[in-house]
Amino acid sequence: MEFLNFLLILWAAWLVWRRPERERLAFRLLIVSCVLMALLFLIGTHGSLVPGVNL
Amino acid sequence: MSISEDRLRAILAWVVIVLVGGPVAAAVLLGVLKGESPCILCWAQRTSMTLIALVGLFVIRYGPRPRYLGMVILLGAWGTYMGIRHSALHLARDVGQGFSAPFLGIHTYVWAWFIHFTVLIVVGMLLLFLRRIAPEEGVREPGRAGRFALGLFVVVVAANALQAFASTGPPPFIGQGDPVRLSWNPRHWVWSFEELQPPRISLRGAWAIPAPDPAAADPDPAHGPLTGLPALRVTTWERIGVPLDGTLSGLAHDAATGRFLAVTDRYAVVLLDSTLSRVLHRVVLDPGFSVDLTRLAGAAFLGGDTLAVLSTNKSWALLVPDPAADERREWRHFLETDGQVREVGLGRFQTVRAHQMYVLSLAFDPSAREVVTVSVPNPRHRTLVVSRFARTDMVLSSEFVPRLGDGLALRAPDRSLAEYVVTGAAVADGRLYAVSAAYSTLLVIDPADRSVRAAYALPDVEDPVGLAVRGTDLLVAQADGRVAMVARPVS
Numbered sequence: 001m002e003f004l005n006f007l008l009i010l011w012a013a014w015l016v017w018r019r020p021e022r023e024r025l026a027f028r029l030l031i032v033s034c035v036l037m038a039l040l041f042l043i044g045t046h047g048s049l050v051p052g053v054n055l
Numbered sequence: 056m057s058i059s060e061d062r063l064r065a066i067l068a069w070v071v072i073v074l075v076g077g078p079v080a081a082a083v084l085l086g087v088l089k090g091e092s093p094c095i096l097c098w099a100q101r102t103s104m105t106l107i108a109l110v111g112l113f114v115i116r117y118g119p120r121p122r123y124l125g126m127v128i129l130l131g132a133w134g135t136y137m138g139i140r141h142s143a144l145h146l147a148r149d150v151g152q153g154f155s156a157p158f159l160g161i162h163t164y165v166w167a168w169f170i171h172f173t174v175l176i177v178v179g180m181l182l183l184f185l186r187r188i189a190p191e192e193g194v195r196e197p198g199r200a201g202r203f204a205l206g207l208f209v210v211v212v213a214a215n216a217l218q219a220f221a222s223t224g225p226p227p228f229i230g231q232g233d234p235v236r237l238s239w240n241p242r243h244w245v246w247s248f249e250e251l252q253p254p255r256i257s258l259r260g261a262w263a264i265p266a267p268d269p270a271a272a273d274p275d276p277a278h279g280p281l282t283g284l285p286a287l288r289v290t291t292w293e294r295i296g297v298p299l300d301g302t303l304s305g306l307a308h309d310a311a312t313g314r315f316l317a318v319t320d321r322y323a324v325v326l327l328d329s330t331l332s333r334v335l336h337r338v339v340l341d342p343g344f345s346v347d348l349t350r351l352a353g354a355a356f357l358g359g360d361t362l363a364v365l366s367t368n369k370s371w372a373l374l375v376p377d378p379a380a381d382e383r384r385e386w387r388h389f390l391e392t393d394g395q396v397r398e399v400g401l402g403r404f405q406t407v408r409a410h411q412m413y414v415l416s417l418a419f420d421p422s423a424r425e426v427v428t429v430s431v432p433n434p435r436h437r438t439l440v441v442s443r444f445a446r447t448d449m450v451l452s453s454e455f456v457p458r459l460g461d462g463l464a465l466r467a468p469d470r471s472l473a474e475y476v477v478t479g480a481a482v483a484d485g486r487l488y489a490v491s492a493a494y495s496t497l498l499v500i501d502p503a504d505r506s507v508r509a510a511y512a513l514p515d516v517e518d519p520v521g522l523a524v525r526g527t528d529l530l531v532a533q534a535d536g537r538v539a540m541v542a543r544p545v546s
Contacts, residue, residue, distance in 0.1 A: 002223045004225070007216055016113060023113075023117055030110070033106060037102040037103055037106065040102075040229060041095075041099035043251060044232060046250075
């Protein structure tokens with residue numbers, strides 16, 4: 001999924017550079033990529049938002 | 056001082072160049088040159104830095120629109136959180152035990168923390184001096200630096216995508232918690248879903264440990280994990296004859312002087328005479344400050360005049376009766392005192408096997424000069440661990456999980472010693488005696504061969520909270536202040 005995420009980022013960057021009139025699509029790709037990145041991080045921590053410490 | 060939009064876009068072009076050409080490109084180079092492979096958390100942080108750079112490209116192309124600024128602040132904050140969360144896994148390990156190779160002496164997860172925090176600072180500074188926010192419409196020419204940033208971004212992100220394909224695979228495979236070195240040979244590629252296993256979701260993860268509640272345990276020995284236990288009947292009952300401040304939670308006996316040491320759930324520490332009916336000294340500990348004490352759970356005499364008390368979170372305090380105690384000096388240690396006790400030590404036991412487990416017992420082994428605790432199993436860590444600490448420095452000496460000795464049998468294959476909730480312990484004649492509130496059972500543990508040599512049902516005992524040795528007897532203290540005397544088994 002990390003590979004897919006970098007492809008999404010590449011796509012968004014390409015739109016910004018070569019097809020700037022597609023700003024709305026590029027920004028939506030940015031949002032999707034952010035959500036995917038956050039989701040993968042949460043999967044990596046097994047949903048444990050707080051590290052192993054005393055709160 | 057203020058900066059115009061054009062100036063801001065020029066600055067941001069260089070920020071993107073530094074961010075992408077620095078950490079994001081260096082991460083790929085580390086993979087190519089040194090075989091470094093990011094874990095799933097590293098990938099997320101690298102992606103976050105890339106996304107921040109992408110937002111920079113948006114600003115270069117479309118101007119500083121509010122939603123871009125909002126997005127970069129969110130990414131900076133989330134990235135800082137990710138850096139802290141990831142670093143927390145490794146920061147407290149022993150020296151030199153950080154994860155993966157350091158860069159300039161600092162590991163990549165700490166760099167991610169620093170970089171995201173720096174992004175927040177830089178964005179704050181730029182906003183502070185920005186003259187005005189741009190209108191929504193309009194596409195800007197990126198300029199020379201902007202074009203270079205765009206080109207560099209595409210090249211570096213493509214390289215990252217290539218590494219991600221080799222290292223984590225195509226969708227739906229995801230990054231690994233424990234990756235292997237990067238290889239361009241497909242035979243060595245590891246594509247897995249291992250981070251989805253087990254699918255346990257929890258805010259605190261392994262640290263969600265409930266406080267021990269021995270009163271809720273099943274007291275019936277017939278339901279315990281061990282079968283065919285002989286019964287140990289109470290020969291005599293005694294009672295603590297003075298009012299205690301709170302409920303009794305631990306008891307110890309000093310063979311040399313005949314005195315008793317009692318502790319309660321309200322932090323009272325009471326030194327009693329041999330008849331349990333006269334208070335020799337009494338203090339109420341201040342549970343806060345310096346070292347926090349949870350509910351007191353154990354007491355022991357450490358030889359001489361030194362008294363030890365232990366709280367459920369493995370914090371301990373050492374006290375000494377002293378008629379010349381300076382009451383003004385001791386005020387910081389005690390909420391109440393008779394003025395004749397000094398606190399001489401305060402600390403926390405550090406355990407390894409018993410990590411993330413509470414304790415409800417304390418004993419002292421005079422022959423080894425070691426302090427002993429027995430862990431209380433919990434839903435996340437189902438083990439019964441005996442931990443031993445050197446009296447000289449109160450540092451861990453050894454830990455073991457006692458095995459089942461000859462002649463003892465589990466009721467069923469899925470039963471275990473970890474079902475016992477040891478609430479009192481005492482050492483005598485080379486044996487560790489441990490009483491369990493769950494299934495009212497006495498365990499006799501041999502520290503030499505680390506086995507449970509014998510076990511006995513205590514059908515007459517209710518809610519045991521402490522255990523003491525007096526000659527050939529064992530004294531089982533109950534929460535109601537009664538003390539049951541049973542013959543001490545020698546096996």
